[in-house]
Amino acid sequence: MSEKTSILNLPEEELVHSGSRACSGCGLGIIYRIGLKALGKNTILVVPPSCLTVLQGLYPIASTKLPCLNVTFASTGAAATGVKAALNALNKKGITVAGWAGDGGTSDIGLQSLSGACERGEEFIYICYDNEAYMNTGVQRSGTTPQGAVTTTTPIKGKLQQKKDVPAIIAGHGINYVATCSAAYPLDLYDKIKKATTIPATKYIHAHTPCPSGWGFDPKYTVKIGRLAIETGLYVLYEIEYSKWRLTGPSEKLLNKKLRPVRDYFEAQTRFKSITSSLISQVQKQVDEKWAGFAS
């Protein structure tokens, strides 16, 4: 990353009003506030149904100061395409278009329209905030729910399947920029979104977003949980800029260092209450192998 933003030179103007309808301690609250600062005022947002719809408020009051088109669940990628197509047709230049969707709206029902847009190389930034379940409808499993997590549709044994690797799927389209980030490292997120605004065609940013209500931890630990995900090496921060992959920020610093055991992360959240020791060992092995690969 060329320039690192510090808390001192973050833009002061808030683009999200205070007093949103999100739960206290919501990780989305952090990334939305900081993410909109990075996008800037000359932006049009596209949002499908999700916790973000609720955060944005109920008609006729809105908590976002940017123009925003609320769209159907599956259509974010296509709707962002349509906004940009209209701006092009009307010869309105220099306006950033950004889709903001949850993991369900991205990895499951919205994957098709996002894939179509990436393949066509549409000009917009797509930000997926991954709280690892359908939170808006009451914590049902999604494609990105991690293995072992209890949700209301995996209520007893926890999810049996692995988390879908959405950034890798999107990277498979060969788009110019794919990055992962975390609500626990908002300045890293800020810099990545900022960078995305300077790169042409489709950009994809996947943000790990702790959710106290859905994951089962005290709202005051949102950042702590988010950091644990990085410090255990479970969740990796990287960017793929014009096909070049590299570890970034907090994850880069962990290279060749001893990672915290994944058990610490699982034990801090009630959603992993039914996870077995053998699954924890299995995940630990996967993480160790993944990081061994990064080191070589």
Add this chain to the structure above:
Amino acid sequence: MHIIETGNVAAATGVKLARAQVVAAYPITPQTPLTEKLSEFVESGKMEAQYIPVESEHSALSVCIAAASTGARAFTATSSNGLLYMSEQVHWAAGARLPIVMCVANRAVGAPWNIWNDQQDSISQRDAGWIQMYASDHQHIIDKVIQAFYLAEKMKIPVMVCYDGYLLSHTYMPFEIPDEAMVDSFLPPFSPDYALDPGDPQNLNTVTLPDVRENIHGDLAPGYMEIRRSLHEDMRCAIVELGEIDKKYYEIFGRGGSPYVEAYKCDDASFIAVCLGSLSYHLRDVVDALRVEGIKMGVSGIQIYRPFPDQALVDVLKSAKGVIVLEKAISYGNQGALFADVKAALYPVKERPFVHNYILGLGGREIKTIDLYNALKDSCTASEAKVDTPRWIGLKL
């Protein structure tokens, strides 16, 4: 200029003349040649528009919804399962009050797979809040597409222009292409009251409560029900507006005069057949044949199905002895949807005609002139009104 071309080309030419700015479509038989033609227009530079080759119909209408919300004139087209696949967006476009125009080349819906013509696809979307126009020939298609943009933008309601798959979409017919400059004088550029704009940020289609709610200034803003009622009210106003548009179009292009119902030999008719689409022209031959035999028959082709032109239709039908509604669609477990609508429109008439219902042509079953002739003759010579149950023309088993 007159040319001989297909219905799909007539539609594409209308879209080009209307200067649609964003076109997004996904191929499906029998709409496909329309999509191909538009992409050719755009790629060759004959049409200045953004053409988005989307990955599905759901996305096609999503692109149009977003483009119209951003202030561009948007067009899409589909048929059959494509229309059903975008159904969520069909409702959304109407609720969001976006003046999108969509052509539907009518085709049967699966299962089983069938690519031939009937009208079940668009009829099944009847209650989505779109204006639905039905064309009887290629001239209708091109004229209605141009008028549809005007009507949609005036009323802030999306418009479907429906035409029979194959029978119109793929057949060659002569039609006049309206002069470009005259179309420009008829249809001004799209200028919405509001659009997505960082200079004037608005949050569109936010969650809206069942009840009314105060805005930050303390003024009451509508709840969901007020918003939906205004869609209904504006739909009713669209009937009047269509009459005005038809007059204006007639003054400029010399075509029009029957925006609601195209009546053929209905003035003195004792019996009137009623239908949607190209069937009304097919029936003209049958009307002529029956008249030779002394049966005073007429036929009315309904031009706009939603909003329903009840008053105009009643004016045509009220002095007839019998009305025969022929439909290429059915409301399963009940009767033809148009049949129910025609009966409802006639209900306030004191001495109302009997109304018969025939279902025909489903999945492209051939509609033989002789079968139409026999069915109409049977209805006219029946001593009394028959039961409501629809009868079927052309069944073989």
